[in-house]
Amino acid sequence: MIEAKLDEVIRQVERARIRVSEHHIVKIVAVSKYVGSAQIEALYKSGQRAFGESRVQDLKSKCDVLESLPLEWHFIGRLQSNKINALLSLNPSLVHSVDSYEKALEINKRATKSVACLLQINSAKEASKMGVMPEKAIEEYLRIKEELPNIALKGLMSFGSFSENTQEVKKSFEITHSLYEKLQKEGATVCSMGMSGDFELAIECGSNMIRVGSKIFK
Numbered sequence: 001m002i003e004a005k006l007d008e009v010i011r012q013v014e015r016a017r018i019r020v021s022e023h024h025i026v027k028i029v030a031v032s033k034y035v036g037s038a039q040i041e042a043l044y045k046s047g048q049r050a051f052g053e054s055r056v057q058d059l060k061s062k063c064d065v066l067e068s069l070p071l072e073w074h075f076i077g078r079l080q081s082n083k084i085n086a087l088l089s090l091n092p093s094l095v096h097s098v099d100s101y102e103k104a105l106e107i108n109k110r111a112t113k114s115v116a117c118l119l120q121i122n123s124a125k126e127a128s129k130m131g132v133m134p135e136k137a138i139e140e141y142l143r144i145k146e147e148l149p150n151i152a153l154k155g156l157m158s159f160g161s162f163s164e165n166t167q168e169v170k171k172s173f174e175i176t177h178s179l180y181e182k183l184q185k186e187g188a189t190v191c192s193m194g195m196s197g198d199f200e201l202a203i204e205c206g207s208n209m210i211r212v213g214s215k216i217f218k
């Protein structure tokens with residue numbers, strides 16, 4: 001049952017966040033890219049509100065079907081330029097995957113009102129991943145913030161290193177988190193990192209938003 005799986009994730013999150021601090025609050029984004037609207041609705045009934053999708057087309061069809069529910073949609077996938085208008089028309093509550101200044105520029109150009117976004121950091125410097133290199137991150141963040149009025153930057157998003165080595169994964173989370181700490185004085189409030197395989201470690205490294213898919217839906 002997906003409700004039981006969600007409950008188990010909530011328990012794990014609870015234990016991990018308490019290890020950081022009782023005041024450390026973590027938001028769970030249920031990544032629903034693996035399932036259809038019926039399962040999203042089932043999870044909604046057990047209290048889940050935030051859902052993440054990685055393809056604009058899927059997000060659109062699920063938004064349409066579930067329109068009557070007060071859901072919060074997060075876009076977490078690689079955003080192609082020709083899909084930006086479609087995405088913006090769906091009013092996502094947060095776009096996690098702004099992976100360059102150029103991408104932010106394109107969103108800014110097409111947006112008619114401010115769009116909440118995170119800057120994606122390639123903290124493990126893996127060629128297969130998108131995102132800004134850590135040493136450029138602060139500069140790019142500030143440049144987006146100063147130059148692009150329709151981009152409301154809320155913080156950072158990152159993947160843990162794909163490594164089997166826990167220390168490597170931890171290091172990649174720590175890199176993103178230390179950038180996030182520096183950006184808190186610029187108003188950053190979201191540090192989105194951690195997925196099914198590594199969210200407890202991500203939380204212990206300071207993540208306050210996790211994107212969990214397979215652990216809930218598979």
Ligand SMILES: *Cc1c(COP(=O)(O)O)cnc(C)c1O
Pocket residue numbers: 031033054076077195196197211212213214215
């Ligand atoms: C699919 C996906 C997730 C969820 O991954 P799981 O390992 O299934 O929990 C998180 N973030 C992004 C960007 C994804 O594409």
